[in-house]
Amino acid sequence: MPSTTSYDRGDIVLANLPFSDLSGIKRRPAVVVSAPHPSVDFFLLPLTSQQDHLQPGEFTLSDWQGAGLLYPSVVKRGLITLDQSCISRRLGCLSPKDKVTLDATLRGWLGL
Numbered sequence: 001m002p003s004t005t006s007y008d009r010g011d012i013v014l015a016n017l018p019f020s021d022l023s024g025i026k027r028r029p030a031v032v033v034s035a036p037h038p039s040v041d042f043f044l045l046p047l048t049s050q051q052d053h054l055q056p057g058e059f060t061l062s063d064w065q066g067a068g069l070l071y072p073s074v075v076k077r078g079l080i081t082l083d084q085s086c087i088s089r090r091l092g093c094l095s096p097k098d099k100v101t102l103d104a105t106l107r108g109w110l111g112l
Contacts, residue, residue, distance in 0.1 A: 031102065042084060044081075057105045
């Protein structure tokens with residue numbers, strides 16, 4: 001049964017995210033990219049403060065402070081599906097400008 005806790009598309013959350021090689025887990029910020037649905041699973045993209053060696057399409061948030069983040073942050077390529085129990089809390093939300101950039105980036109990465 002789904003919990004009553006809900007996160008919206010564009011929310012910045014603190015979550016336990018796996019490393020891409022599945023060698024471990026680290027608590028870090030991520031952006032919710034799921035559309036509303038009756039499930040406890042969410043699609044997330046990890047965020048990082050490391051701005052070196054960006055992959056195509058990765059971008060720095062223009063309003064990272066308004067999104068509740070402590071440092072300038074980059075949206076990383078790496079779509080993750082997590083159960084909501086792995087999400088600790090909501091930190092903030094993307095600005096309208098960053099949501100537009102995110103949508104364009106997802107369309108490019110997914111070939112939509």
